[in-house]
Amino acid sequence: MSKELIAAYSNGYERLKEAIRTLSEEEMHYKPGHNKWSIHEIIVHLADAELVGIHRMKRVLAEDNPALTAYDQDAWANSLGYSGQDAGRSLELFGLMRSMMVPVLESVEGADWDRCGIHEEAGPLTLSQLLERYVHHVDGHLAQMERVREAYREHSV
Template identity: 30%
Template sequence: MLERPATEEYAAYYEGYIKLVPEGNIIERLEQQSNIVQSVLSSLTEEQANYRYAEGKWSVKEVIGHLTDNERIMSSRLLRIARGDQANHPGYDQDVLMQSHPFDAYTVADLNEEYAAARRSTLLMLRHISPEAWLRKGIVSDNPASARSIAYVLVGHELHHLSILRDRYAVDVPL
């Protein structure tokens, strides 16, 4: 089991996400989340997936698209840090990424496939990270970040958005 990261392993911005992560094996948590998201997506109609709970808010499809974008970005950071890259990994603007890509044009099946592929890639990478590599630190947006803290952020960030889908979009998400 990978221990929860210490506060000096990540920027204060990520504290809320990391606190959401229950105790347990982080890789198993990522697998469980993948199963939940894929199951939820498989249960949605196109109309349900295009739903926005308020004007100007993302659709369900865009929320899943955002999770997929975040997965790719965070996995890249985690890989580079785990392997000793000391470069400063810049932040990203989720709204710019969302404006630049038409997730609402995806079918639910396409979104499900893309999300699943991104998560599977992350899981395959994580299964081969050595114990010492999990503890390596790099820099993300001018702040220290360990490889393990990024894995925890991935889980916590997704939990945050799944809770929003459940609470604001009335999507049946078993958390």
């Protein structure tokens, strides 16, 4: 596995922290539309998604062809009250989880990157593919956060 991909995974926390560093509470809580997430909710979601992602990656490393369950992210956001949770703590938790997972990933060798889990919706996924997904997951949400910021700016004019 490429050291660059592990580094990109490791850098996710700093990139998120930088993306919200200058935002006001109003910007953090702005929702660009019905059933659209605020930046605050995106941050809380990322912490929950990281819990799931680390669980999946560790199961793939420790078990033979484990079942990887899907979850309904919108149901989690609504039922768990993402808008009322502490986004700062969620971001800290995200960073802590990533910092604890990086040494695990750095210790993976050779064929272990090809170990597989069976996702109930996506089918077989290797450890390498899971890592790529969680790197791109942050990328996708950073782009979403930028769109929310832009919508806030347009709304505030």
